[in-house]
Each structure stands twice: as C-alpha cells, then as structure tokens.
Amino acid sequence: MLMLYDLPISSYGCKIRILLRHKALPWTSIAPPDGYGSPAYCELVPSGTIPALNHDGFILAESEAIAEYINELVPDPVMLPENIQDRATARALSRLHDTRIEPLLRAYFSQISPEHRDIGFIRENAALLENRLTQLAKIVSPAPFMTGNELSLADCGFVSSFAILHCVQALLGFELAMPQTLRNYERALCAHPSVRDEHAAYIRVLDDWAGAKLRG
Numbered sequence: 001m002l003m004l005y006d007l008p009i010s011s012y013g014c015k016i017r018i019l020l021r022h023k024a025l026p027w028t029s030i031a032p033p034d035g036y037g038s039p040a041y042c043e044l045v046p047s048g049t050i051p052a053l054n055h056d057g058f059i060l061a062e063s064e065a066i067a068e069y070i071n072e073l074v075p076d077p078v079m080l081p082e083n084i085q086d087r088a089t090a091r092a093l094s095r096l097h098d099t100r101i102e103p104l105l106r107a108y109f110s111q112i113s114p115e116h117r118d119i120g121f122i123r124e125n126a127a128l129l130e131n132r133l134t135q136l137a138k139i140v141s142p143a144p145f146m147t148g149n150e151l152s153l154a155d156c157g158f159v160s161s162f163a164i165l166h167c168v169q170a171l172l173g174f175e176l177a178m179p180q181t182l183r184n185y186e187r188a189l190c191a192h193p194s195v196r197d198e199h200a201a202y203i204r205v206l207d208d209w210a211g212a213k214l215r216g
C-alpha cells in the first residue's frame, strides 16, 4: 500500500501525484500530523518535509527520490528514457527544476499579502526566473515533452510550477518573457491525460490559498 504524507497545496506533492496517476497506482494521501516540520511529523519523517512516502512501513522523503523509487517499483509505463545519456539529461532537468526554478517561484509566496510586498524584490526575482527559463529553453527541445513523446519524471515537477507562475504573475503583475518553446511545452504537458485533472485541481487549491492570503 502506498501512502503519501502530503497536502493539496504542496508543489512537490503535486509532482508525485502526477506520477502516481500516470502509473495508475492507488494511494492514500495523509496530512502530516500537526503540519509539516512539527515534532509529531518529524517522529515519522525526520526531515519534516512533504511529500514523504510510506510504502508498507518504508519511509522515504524527497520528491525526486520518491519518484525514482516508484518508477523502479512499478516500471510500467516507463518514465525515464532508455538511452543512458537521455536518462541522465532527464535527471539533470529535474534537478534544474527543483533547485533553480521552483525556489524562485516559491520566493513569491512571501509577496502575496499586499502589506508584505516589495516591488524591487518582485522585479529582481522575475529577472532571475526569466533567465532560468531562457536557460532551460536552450537545454531542451520538448517534443512535446521534456524527453520525447512520452511523459517522464522530468516533466512532473513543471506542472505545479507553471500553475504557480501564472497565479503569482496575475496577483503581482510582473513582466516575464516566457520562451515560445516552453509555452508550447506547457500546453502539451497540461493537456496530457495523466496531468489534466491534477493540474485543474492544483489551480483550484492555489487560487483558494492565494485568496485566503489576500484576505489576511
């Protein structure tokens, strides 16, 4: 039985939920007791982060490790390319997303409440983000997905990130030039049958979350 410590708003949780949907695996999501980082949750998952997997008592944190574990546990449909170099590239793209792109989006969370906004920070962060997206567009040629015509591990993290980008951009009104290849990629990604419903659900959760922050 696969159990996920997770919350609907978790972007890294969204990555794993897409993978689970694509593998057609049933799972149960449980909120971390007393919230992530709490002493009660750290008793179960010492790092205190979500998502974390509990597979028949085997506990694993870190979304990318969870994704690789599930991909090996249930190899069909395969979610990494067959060629060793393409596989390494897929992993590099996941790292680039998780360590360089997602943190820049997350940085905007502190800016949602109008009283905490810093226009200089919002613009500087947008420039950093645009630079990373431009770099990404030089590295990949989605066809239509990151590693070819099948959804792979390298795609799953981008779903929530695109949703967060549009949410914070609508709220904070900053300019950002998204490379056309990434626009096309986003359209194909979010229309994929394993992604569509999770993407729609994630946008709803994000809107509710941002609405609550705006109301204070």
Ligand SMILES: N[C@@H](CCC(=O)N[C@@H](CS)C(=O)NCC(=O)O)C(=O)O
Binding pocket: 009, 010, 011, 012, 013, 036, 037, 047, 048, 049, 050, 051, 061, 062, 063, 064, 098
């Ligand atoms: N590198 C981790 C990041 C996960 C992460 O930062 N999750 C957030 C919630 S979306 C969290 O647990 N934050 C609490 C903390 O960092 O202590 C992963 O890929 O799973």
